[in-house]
Amino acid sequence: MSDKDCGNHGKGRRKFFRRLIACILFFILLVLITILLIWAILRPSKPRFILQDTTVYAFNASTPNFLTSNFQVTVSSRNPNDEIGIYYDRLDVYATYRSQQITLQTALPPTYQGHNEIIVWSPFIYGNMVPISPDYSVSLGAEQAAGTFFVTIKIDGRVRWKVGTFVSGGYNLYVTCPAYLTFGSRSNGIMVGDNAIKFQFVTRCSVSV
Numbered sequence: 001m002s003d004k005d006c007g008n009h010g011k012g013r014r015k016f017f018r019r020l021i022a023c024i025l026f027f028i029l030l031v032l033i034t035i036l037l038i039w040a041i042l043r044p045s046k047p048r049f050i051l052q053d054t055t056v057y058a059f060n061a062s063t064p065n066f067l068t069s070n071f072q073v074t075v076s077s078r079n080p081n082d083e084i085g086i087y088y089d090r091l092d093v094y095a096t097y098r099s100q101q102i103t104l105q106t107a108l109p110p111t112y113q114g115h116n117e118i119i120v121w122s123p124f125i126y127g128n129m130v131p132i133s134p135d136y137s138v139s140l141g142a143e144q145a146a147g148t149f150f151v152t153i154k155i156d157g158r159v160r161w162k163v164g165t166f167v168s169g170g171y172n173l174y175v176t177c178p179a180y181l182t183f184g185s186r187s188n189g190i191m192v193g194d195n196a197i198k199f200q201f202v203t204r205c206s207v208s209v
Contacts, residue, residue, distance in 0.1 A: 044161050047086055048078045049205040051153055051177035055198040061144065065137040067102050070126040071095060073153050079113045085162035086113040089170060093123050096152045098136050103127035147184035153177040159209065177205035
């Protein structure tokens with residue numbers, strides 16, 4: 001075989017590999033465009049969360065600036081999408097008072113939510129002798145005297161969307177649910193045990209993804 005034949009053979013192989021790489025890149029680009037088109041057409045909607053009830057087992061302020069609280073909350077989530085499922089990879093529930101966290105975070109088990117499916121969770125959240133700001137301690141004392149409290153139930157998490165066999169990357173999820181609690185003669189709660197009061201709500205939570 002002549003040197004000229006070997007040169008032509010080498011050029012032919014390089015040309016073949018260039019065409020193969022170009023075909024692979026074109027295929028990948030076509031798949032990505034298809035996924036983006038499907039994503040744009042389906043327009044995934046955020047899950048809808050509702051705070052259904054809050055059972056208060058303890059909510060006590062002590063001097064100088066400490067708060068002990070123990071709640072059980074019932075929160076439901078609905079997937080409003082007809083063609084998109086939702087993976088909840090991580091969900092942490094906790095309570096805040098005037099933007100200050102007053103309980104530990106309770107982790108919910110990872111789960112998958114199908115099309116238009118509703119999931120209900122009823123976790124316990126609690127905080128023992130949690131230090132609070134002196135300013136908040138004063139306002140808490142005033143609210144104790146009035147018998148009305150406003151706390152916020154929050155859920156922080158990580159979700160992924162599922163379209164057919166395609167699963168998206170992770171997105172941060174933030175849920176905020178307001179809860180008004182009343183005690184004493186003004187209370188609209190139901191006694192459910194020794195010193196436990198259950199407040200029923202149909203409060204829609206704000207959701208950010």
